[in-house]
Amino acid sequence: xxxxxxxxxxxxxxxxxxxxxxxxxxxxxxxxxxxxxxxxxxxxxxxxxxxxxxxxxxxxxxxxxxxxxxxxxxxxxxxxxxxxxxxxxxxxxxxxxxxxxxxxxxxxxxxxx
Amino acid sequence: xxxxxxxxxxxxxxxxxxxxxxxxxxxxxxxxxxxxxxxxxxxxxxxxxxxxxxxxxxxxxxxxxxxxxxxxxxxxxxxxxxxxxxxxxxxxxxxxxxxxxxxxxxxxxxxxxx
Numbered sequence: 184x185x186x187x188x189x190x191x192x193x194x195x196x197x198x199x200x201x202x203x204x205x206x207x208x209x210x211x212x213x214x215x216x217x218x219x220x221x222x223x224x225x226x227x228x229x230x231x232x233x234x235x236x237x238x239x240x241x242x243x244x245x246x247x248x249x250x251x252x253x254x255x256x257x258x259x260x261x262x263x264x265x266x267x268x269x270x271x272x273x274x275x276x277x278x279x280x281x282x283x284x285x286x287x288x289x290x291x292x293x294x295x296x
Numbered sequence: 297x298x299x300x301x302x303x304x305x306x307x308x309x310x311x312x313x314x315x316x317x318x319x320x321x322x323x324x325x326x327x328x329x330x331x332x333x334x335x336x337x338x339x340x341x342x343x344x345x346x347x348x349x350x351x352x353x354x355x356x357x358x359x360x361x362x363x364x365x366x367x368x369x370x371x372x373x374x375x376x377x378x379x380x381x382x383x384x385x386x387x388x389x390x391x392x393x394x395x396x397x398x399x400x401x402x403x404x405x406x407x408x409x410x
Contacts, residue, residue, distance in 0.1 A: 223402070225402055226400040226403075228398070273339060273340065283328075283390075284330060284345050285390075286342075
């Protein structure tokens, strides 16, 4: 059983399109995150939700909108995709924000052409 | 604000040799420290973590790390590297207060020579 699963694993799309990445965790965790890994492998937090409530919203363009229908799901919707959005996006979950380890999904490699 | 520095971008070791990956952190209180490993095309897997107590922590795959408060360091070690250890290694710091998401270092890429 996969603990944190995200779909799709690969996403190739044209500039200007709107796309979504889905994430689900079956660990019973209260907190979920989206991280972005750029081409230099640098990982940076984008959003954090705790029990469906937005806790962290880093300096991310408002074209990015997270949605948490319940505490087991955190989806990422991206409008008007740009070339610079190409990256690997990781979903993660943890039991208590920041203090326990985060469990990561396999990542979604987004390529905008 | 917390930060993590991994001074070595790329390290090459021979199979069977010992390994030490460096990590320095900046945080005002007692940090929660982690090492993650990322194999090519994969997600991040937790190797080990430090919250409190014994400053030498053991992890999976034969890895260990030592927390040194005086040096603000949390270096990762392995006595004998295997070819399958080739991957990207990330040090991270988390906290209970303030900015609570993990802050990652820039990673160290480990290459293992036969």
